[in-house]
Structures are given as C-alpha cells and as structure tokens.
Amino acid sequence: MSEFCQQMVKNMKYMALIIALAGAIGVNAQASKDKPKVDKLCGCFEVEFKYAETFSPDKDYKFHDRESISGGTELTFPVEVSDKRIVMQHLLVITDSMIIKHWSEVWTYENPVLWKYEGDKVWTKQTLKPEDVKGKWTQTVWEVSDEPRYQGVSQWMVIDGKPTWQNTTDAPLPRREYSTRSDYNILKRTNRIAINDSGYIHEQDNQKIIRTNGSDKLLAEEKGINSYKRLPDEECAAAKYYWDNNKVFWGKVRKSWEDYVNTHSSIALKTKVEGKVLHDYLFALEKEYRLKKVTDKDIDARILGEINKFITDGKQNVASK
DSSP, X not given: OOHHHHHHHHHHTHHHHHHHHHHHHOSSXXXXXXXXXXXXXXXXXXXXXXXXXXXXXXXXXXXXXXXXXXXXXXXXXXXXXXXXXXXXXXXXXXXXXXXXXXXXXXXXXXXXXXXXXXXXXXXXXXXXOHHHHTTOEEEEEEOTTSOEEEEEEEOOEEETTEEEEEEEEEEOOOHHHHTTOOSOOEEEEEEEEEEETTEEEEEEEEEEEEEETTEEEEEEEEEEEEEEEEOOGGGGHHHHHHHHHHHHHHXXXXXXXXXHHTTOSEEXXXXXXXXXXXXXXXXXXXHHHHTTSSOHHHHHHHHHHHHHTTBSOGGGOOOOO
C-alpha cells in the first residue's frame, strides 16, 4: 500500500474495509490470499484510457473516433470509511500547480438501494431484495460535481487468480461523448474491474442505445480499456496538497447531494444552465471559498443554490438548512 494511503488508514480504519472486501472476494482461503491486493484501488497511478467503437447494426453508420486514447496521472484515496462503506475520491494531476477534482466512487456492502438510470438525466430509486444483494458490493459512481452517474451491484470473484468485479448497468453519456454528440441517450455499460500486480484494469463493453418511450435501439458498440499502473507517491504530492486545502468544501458538496438522494425517490437534472455544467459553477464557488470570499456561515446555502439550478422539478429542490 502506498504511504499516502497508509497515512489515511491510520485515521480511517481503511484496513477494516479491506478485510471485509477481501472476505467478499472468495469463500475460503482464496480470500485470504487475495486480501493484500485490494489496496491496489488506492494510490498514485499512471492512467491510460482507450476507447474504440467496434460494431453498428446500421451499415451506413459513421464511426466516431474509431480509436480514442488519453491519459495522465491520477490519485485515488479514501475520504470516508466504515465497515460496509468506503468513499474513494479521484484527483487528476495535470501539473504541480494544476489539480482537477475528478469523479468519485462509493463502495457499499449488501446495499438494498439502487438508483436506476432511465435516460435524459433521470434516475429512479429501487429497493432490492436482501437475497439479491447478499454477499455483493454496490459501486456508485458520481460525477465531478458529485451529482449521480450510475450504480452497479455484483460480487467480487477471483478469475484467473485476479480479484474481479463485473456488472452491467445503464448510465448517462460520459463527458467525452456528451460534449461532442447527442445521437444516443443511454450508455449500457458492462464494467469489469480486475486487480493485478501493478494496479488494476477497468475494462468496458458498452452499448450506445437510443431509448424512446421505453423502446431501445442499438446505435453502436464500444470497447474500453482503462489501465491504472501504480506510480511512486511523490508523483501525486501536489494532489494531496490540493485536497488538504479543498476537502472541507467538497465534503459539504458531497453531504448536500447525499441529503437529497436519501430523501427522494427520483432525480431529474438539467445538463446545462446558461451554457455551463454544474461542476463549472462549483469550481468557481470552490475558489471563492478558498479565498475566503464566501464565509463558513454562507457556504452551505451557496452550494445548495448551485445544485438547485440543475434540479428540474421545483418541488424536489434541495431544502435550505
């Protein structure tokens, strides 16, 4: 485990969750054997993202970016931990002076609540039966703004000696797509996370779906391979400094979303307001708060105000505190 993750473990009992997660990976001595590998999800990584559209049922379909490759340096670390829940934050390291708050993921054990993505920025709450989540972990992925993205439920297994988690779920378009196209509205994602000796691989087999009135039409299929290769901690030192100076603000943002999600049965959001996405507003507010242009007394209300701009049903706006 990286020194940065070890430092956080001391205060957050991260090892308790590693043990619990490892126990879910296997049913016998195999779990014990793979226990040390689970910490590969935490640390400083060199990341590479590869995507390619591979098939379309329409012979006249024009493939978009038949092969797309990008990458960089990313720090992933736990910000909240309990016995059955861990919140992992991702930070992109562009330069020592440019750090970008990236997406976050929450892992919960035997979680009966699942938010199903319906399309067009609408999610509905479902309650699963205890037998459907027994021994399983839910991965909840949140956007840069900490607004919802997608959830999936599955059991960790050992495949070819590697701890692996796999699930298929509907999701909104990723930023690499919604910023350039609007010819489909559902990304049916098959996510496969496989931990290896140097980090882990996030493999995707995706279907790009046009959903209208409950009917789905396949537009194209896509293959994605995101690799996370461990780097020395010093490569991500700037990200740790950034988080130390901004974690209070983003903790408040996360808490605002959690309060909303926990008290509603559906979520409907706008993609943009006055040409900007939600994280544009939050990044600007983060800067104001860091420069003390917004006080601790006012910051919660300001955060709620930005979130409420994007909630489409006025009756469901986040309540002011």
